[in-house]
Amino acid sequence: MDTPQIQSPLIPRYCTIVPPYLLTRLAQLADPKFARAAAAARDSLLRDSRIRRLRDGAHPLAHPGARSLPTRTPGESDRTISDAGGLERLPGRQVRTEGQPAGTDPAVTESYDSLGATQAMYWNQFGRDSIDNGGMPMDATVHYGQKYDNAFWDGERMVFGDGDGQVFNRFTISPSVIGHELTHGVTQFTANLKYQGQSGALNESISDVFGALVEQNLRGQSTSAASWLIGEGLFTEQVEGIALRSMKAPGTAYNDDVLGKDPQPDSMAGYVETDDDNGGVHLNSGIPNRAFYLVAEAIGGNAWKTPGRIWYETLTGTALRPQSDFAAFAAATADTAARLYGNGSTAHDAVLRAWATVGVVAAVPSPSPSTIGTPSAPGISLPPAYSTPLVDPLTPPPSGPQRGPIAGQPGG
Amino acid sequence: MKVIVSRSGGMAGIRLTWEVRVEEQPDPAIWADFLDSLPWDDVTDSVATVDRFAYRIRCAPHEVVLAEPEVNGPWRDLVNRVKAANGM
Numbered sequence: 001m002d003t004p005q006i007q008s009p010l011i012p013r014y015c016t017i018v019p020p021y022l023l024t025r026l027a028q029l030a031d032p033k034f035a036r037a038a039a040a041a042r043d044s045l046l047r048d049s050r051i052r053r054l055r056d057g058a059h060p061l062a063h064p065g066a067r068s069l070p071t072r073t074p075g076e077s078d079r080t081i082s083d084a085g086g087l088e089r090l091p092g093r094q095v096r097t098e099g100q101p102a103g104t105d106p107a108v109t110e111s112y113d114s115l116g117a118t119q120a121m122y123w124n125q126f127g128r129d130s131i132d133n134g135g136m137p138m139d140a141t142v143h144y145g146q147k148y149d150n151a152f153w154d155g156e157r158m159v160f161g162d163g164d165g166q167v168f169n170r171f172t173i174s175p176s177v178i179g180h181e182l183t184h185g186v187t188q189f190t191a192n193l194k195y196q197g198q199s200g201a202l203n204e205s206i207s208d209v210f211g212a213l214v215e216q217n218l219r220g221q222s223t224s225a226a227s228w229l230i231g232e233g234l235f236t237e238q239v240e241g242i243a244l245r246s247m248k249a250p251g252t253a254y255n256d257d258v259l260g261k262d263p264q265p266d267s268m269a270g271y272v273e274t275d276d277d278n279g280g281v282h283l284n285s286g287i288p289n290r291a292f293y294l295v296a297e298a299i300g301g302n303a304w305k306t307p308g309r310i311w312y313e314t315l316t317g318t319a320l321r322p323q324s325d326f327a328a329f330a331a332a333t334a335d336t337a338a339r340l341y342g343n344g345s346t347a348h349d350a351v352l353r354a355w356a357t358v359g360v361v362a363a364v365p366s367p368s369p370s371t372i373g374t375p376s377a378p379g380i381s382l383p384p385a386y387s388t389p390l391v392d393p394l395t396p397p398p399s400g401p402q403r404g405p406i407a408g409q410p411g412g
Numbered sequence: 413m414k415v416i417v418s419r420s421g422g423m424a425g426i427r428l429t430w431e432v433r434v435e436e437q438p439d440p441a442i443w444a445d446f447l448d449s450l451p452w453d454d455v456t457d458s459v460a461t462v463d464r465f466a467y468r469i470r471c472a473p474h475e476v477v478l479a480e481p482e483v484n485g486p487w488r489d490l491v492n493r494v495k496a497a498n499g500m
Contacts, residue, residue, distance in 0.1 A: 152463035282425020
């Protein structure tokens with residue numbers, strides 16, 4: 001997202017309807033001539049934070065004993081790391097809280113740092129204040145279980161195993177894994193995609209997308225420089241593999257005697273029908289993962305900007321339902337791209353082409369040579385087959401329960 | 413008699429399978445008694461949990477699918493025994 005164009009230093013009181021990501025930018029303006037604007041934006045963020053908490057009745061803070069810092073400024077991290085000591089009991093012994101210096105345990109340091117990186121990415125790029133957008137504390141437990149080969153979000157906290165040392169290293173080693181897990185929390189508080197079949201694969205893919213963005217944002221990597229790997233470094237040296245998944249080339253992350261070959265499909269032609277893994281949620285997520293990569297590749301630059309914004313606004317908007325499938329998600333992202341960047345814009349075109357490439361929607365006509373690799377100029381006409389949003393913007397979404405704290409708010 | 417434990421899901425989404433032929437174990441009678449004692453018919457549908465493992469356990473004519481939080485007591489014992497028999 002580009003820096004918003006400030007037309008006037010006078011910001012009226014209607015800034016409560018300004019998307020949080022813009023308020024965030026405004027609140028950070030240091031130029032004295034925008035002092036009033038920055039102050040108004042900060043006030044609005046504080047007020048919105050309280051409103052969001054009230055609006056979140058359907059998603060109360062997950063822990064009954066959840067704390068919130070009385071003087072906490074929106075966007076600030078509030079992290080607590082606990083140590084399960086090899087047991088499978090949560091939360092474990094508290095070992096580091098917000099602001100305390102790093103100790104000698106790498107799992108504690110890595111989890112603390114990556115929780116912070118995740119909070120920073122969501123706040124700075126999307127104006128989202130923690131998992132629930134209401135400043136929910138970020139809690140994690142490390143050293144869960146014995147040789148435990150997993151990391152998961154349990155609805156309240158992130159939990160990390162140490163790995164078995166043969167196949168897996170400790171699960172805190174990868175920022176993309178930590179971003180992935182926290183994003184399950186974000187999905188829980190927003191679209192709440194059902195963890196089964198295609199909606200479950202979307203749930204997984206969204207976690208991979210924002211997990212990758214957390215890592216890229218942390219490292220300042222562009223789309224072309226990034227690895228697009230999820231869980232890089234997680235395998236020990238004994239494994240023939242570079243990561244758990246590749247968003248750029250699903251199905252190529254590993255090929256090992258013990259683990260077999262990475263089974264992720266990269267298009268609907270390879271869609272896996274299975275009863276295992278809740279209907280293959282970790283397998284078929286390769287399809288929307290690649291769609292996101294293709295959008296990022298087409299647009300270029302930093303993927304957390306335009307591509308990330310399209311996905312974030314879709315996740316937190318009103319178009320998705322808990323059982324949305326790939327086609328519904330494709331339509332929703334195309335609609336979001338058209339709404340944010342214009343019908344027929346480069347972003348809109350990239351989204352349509354990506355979903356067509358992975359076989360979720362019908363193929364779109366090839367662009368004329370003059371439009372390849374060039375930004376779409378305002379008013380440019382695309383062929384009818386892909387110049388119309390897949391979702392009619394005049395058709396209201398089906399009625400349903402209030403889902404997320406920012407449903408319907410662009411930029412929230 | 414064969415016991416197959418297949419673990420799928422987890423954050424990694426990698427499926428691993430461990431298998432035991434009871435008659436090839438040093439204590440087949442104990443294995444058989446243990447397998448008979450398992451509450452095969454008491455298993456209800458599992459609730460999907462984000463990034464947790466799911467275990468499919470087969471021992472003809474039985475087959476159950478357990479979410480990770482449900483792998484407790486005798487089921488935990490079975491999974492550990494089968495993995496141990498496979499050197500895990």
